[in-house]
Amino acid sequence: MSSQPGSATISRLTLWQRWEHGLMALSVSLLILSGLALAYHEQAWARLLIRGMGGLQGRHWIHRTAAVGLLGAGLLHLLGLIFSRRHRRDFREVRPRLGDFEDAWRGLKFAFTGKGEPPQYGWFTPMQKLQYWGVLLGCVLMGISGALLWNPVLTLNTFPKWVLDIMLVLHATEAQFIFVLFILWHLYDVHVAGGNFPMNPAWLTGNMSEELFARQHPASGKTLRSREEA
Amino acid sequence: MLKLNRNPLPLIQGSHGERSREAVPGKARNGQALSVALSIIVFGAVFFVAAPRLSAADAGSPSGSLDCAPCHGGGQSAVTPETLKGSVHASLGCTRCHADITSVPHAERLSAVDCGSCHSAEATGWHKSPHAVRPGAPTCVGCHGTHSIHPLRPGNNSSIKLQIAQLCKDCHGKEFGSYETSVHAKALARGLGEAATCTDCHGEHTIQGPESAGSPVAPASVSSTCGNCHGDKKRMAMSGLPTDRVSTFKSSFHAAALKMGNLKAATCASCHGAHDILASTDPASRTNPANLPTTCSHCHAGVKQGFAGVKIHVDVSPTGARAAWFVRVFYIVFISILVLGFVLHILAERLGAIRNRATVPHEAPSGKEDVQ
Numbered sequence: 001m002s003s004q005p006g007s008a009t010i011s012r013l014t015l016w017q018r019w020e021h022g023l024m025a026l027s028v029s030l031l032i033l034s035g036l037a038l039a040y041h042e043q044a045w046a047r048l049l050i051r052g053m054g055g056l057q058g059r060h061w062i063h064r065t066a067a068v069g070l071l072g073a074g075l076l077h078l079l080g081l082i083f084s085r086r087h088r089r090d091f092r093e094v095r096p097r098l099g100d101f102e103d104a105w106r107g108l109k110f111a112f113t114g115k116g117e118p119p120q121y122g123w124f125t126p127m128q129k130l131q132y133w134g135v136l137l138g139c140v141l142m143g144i145s146g147a148l149l150w151n152p153v154l155t156l157n158t159f160p161k162w163v164l165d166i167m168l169v170l171h172a173t174e175a176q177f178i179f180v181l182f183i184l185w186h187l188y189d190v191h192v193a194g195g196n197f198p199m200n201p202a203w204l205t206g207n208m209s210e211e212l213f214a215r216q217h218p219a220s221g222k223t224l225r226s227r228e229e230a
Numbered sequence: 231m232l233k234l235n236r237n238p239l240p241l242i243q244g245s246h247g248e249r250s251r252e253a254v255p256g257k258a259r260n261g262q263a264l265s266v267a268l269s270i271i272v273f274g275a276v277f278f279v280a281a282p283r284l285s286a287a288d289a290g291s292p293s294g295s296l297d298c299a300p301c302h303g304g305g306q307s308a309v310t311p312e313t314l315k316g317s318v319h320a321s322l323g324c325t326r327c328h329a330d331i332t333s334v335p336h337a338e339r340l341s342a343v344d345c346g347s348c349h350s351a352e353a354t355g356w357h358k359s360p361h362a363v364r365p366g367a368p369t370c371v372g373c374h375g376t377h378s379i380h381p382l383r384p385g386n387n388s389s390i391k392l393q394i395a396q397l398c399k400d401c402h403g404k405e406f407g408s409y410e411t412s413v414h415a416k417a418l419a420r421g422l423g424e425a426a427t428c429t430d431c432h433g434e435h436t437i438q439g440p441e442s443a444g445s446p447v448a449p450a451s452v453s454s455t456c457g458n459c460h461g462d463k464k465r466m467a468m469s470g471l472p473t474d475r476v477s478t479f480k481s482s483f484h485a486a487a488l489k490m491g492n493l494k495a496a497t498c499a500s501c502h503g504a505h506d507i508l509a510s511t512d513p514a515s516r517t518n519p520a521n522l523p524t525t526c527s528h529c530h531a532g533v534k535q536g537f538a539g540v541k542i543h544v545d546v547s548p549t550g551a552r553a554a555w556f557v558r559v560f561y562i563v564f565i566s567i568l569v570l571g572f573v574l575h576i577l578a579e580r581l582g583a584i585r586n587r588a589t590v591p592h593e594a595p596s597g598k599e600d601v602q
């Protein structure tokens with residue numbers, strides 16, 4: 001697709017953002033693998049995973065190292081926002097607007113009934129915005145609960161036990177939420193949906209084809225021009 | 231303290247001397263092979279002398295066809311109907327157990343009675359136990375007695391259960407000492423036959439300590455052993471105890487670590503003790519809130535007094551840890567909606583792709599972009 005010779009491309013992600021995404025993807029994958037293995041330790045597949053990680057102690061360190069990795073990705077994100085004007089522009093684009101709900105509704109209506117106009121998505125689709133804010137909220141929730149579970153003795157010395165009980169449930173259930181939304185759903189979107197098959201190359205090259213971009217983000221022409229002018 | 235009647239039921243009648251005449255389950259011990267051989271020679275000789283008096287060994291009545299009474303009717307070696315009264319073996323003939331007696335008078339030394347010839351499962355179990363390999367450890371008669379052998383099905387009979395503990399005390403005095411004041415022994419003394427005695431946790435014939443793998447009190451299996459009673463609604467209702475202690479333990483990190491082979495992880499006994507289990511309301515209990523910091527400190531350094539009063543065995547349910555339960559329910563609903571949304575999203579996306587192709591077919595001139 002975008003690799004077709006002569007086809008124009010659109011820059012979607014900076015090198016910084018691609019490293020940020022790569023570090024996050026690696027950390028989250030490791031976190032989910034090592035985390036679900038513990039949550040489902042009664043299952044044979046989970047025990048196989050734990051053995052593969054070098055037993056409970058190995059699993060323990062993989063999970064914590066990956067947690068630090070995710071924290072690092074968060075830090076990269078923050079630094080990018082501070083130092084790059086382009087990152088700040090992206091952040092302004094990803095802010096939710098009331099129009100997003102309208103767009104999403106129009107998209108669903110068009111898909112199922114064929115009535116009305118196909119949705120006119122901008123630089124980010126409503127789904128992409130939802131995923132961004134979901135990731136952010138997920139990281140905050142997992143970060144807080146994970147930090148409290150990191151040293152249970154310190155937590156129990158400081159807080160009542162029900163705090164730890166809630167954090168334990170929160171950490172395990174939010175993990176499964178993340179697994180469905182950010183792994184299954186996101187992978188579907190970037191590898192299958194909207195003509196992305198076999199994948200949208202932006203996470204590696206930073207670019208996607210202009211033709212595909214115009215199809216997925218038809219209303220972004222204006223913002224694109226303003227981006228180029230800026 | 232308990233006042234245990236030493237022998238309210240004649241589980242063991244007779245002196246230590248009688249008990250020391252061992253009955254070995256299964257095969258006779260090697261050391262006794264010589265005496266068996268000697269016995270055969272003696273019996274051979276007797277057979278020729280007393281052949282007219284002998285018929286086949288009979289198992290019909292205590293005396294059988296051999297007349298045991300002239301020698302054993304009284305005195306030091308008496309085995310009378312009085313001795314056998316109430317014995318489960320009262321109807322068996324002497325030679326049913328003393329199978330090596332084929333004539334009288336018999337050899338001075340008889341070979342050991344082979345209880346395993348009838349009670350093979352029990353004998354096999356005993357052979358697997360540490361008792362089988364330790365010299366001086368009890369054999370069948372050590373616990374069951376000899377002629378006056380009584381049915382030993384404790385069921386929920388508290389007095390039999392207490393006697394079992396008394397039997398073990400002979401060798402395991404230290405363990406009995408701590409058991410004696412435990413909730414289990416106290417409950418038995420109150421007549422609550424549901425409470426545990428030694429064999430309830432360690433097993434009966436295959437009695438084992440925590441160090442033997444596969445033992446009911448080994449770290450990997452002890453929680454299931456405790457669960458036999460502490461997960462049983464009927465039994466726990468008798469003492470007003472909760473039934474979720476083992477299930478809540480099994481969902482804990484301690485249980486996960488145990489299951490993955492970390493035998494240092496806490497089991498029931500690590501916190502509650504083993505023989506000396508006390509109610510958490512008892513100030514001397516390891517699980518009394520005031521003592522929890524000390525108990526947890528065995529593994530977790532730095533536990534402060536603030537730890538006290540925490541509920542360890544929490545059940546994430548509307549009646550247990552309600553806030554955590556609410557969080558879980560919230561997520562279950564949320565994740566279900568999310569999965570539905572995902573399905574809807576895929577459907578919409580596929581339908582949308584089809585419609586897009588129908589409305590703007592010329593957009594993909596090469597047809598290559600229209601990948602399904």
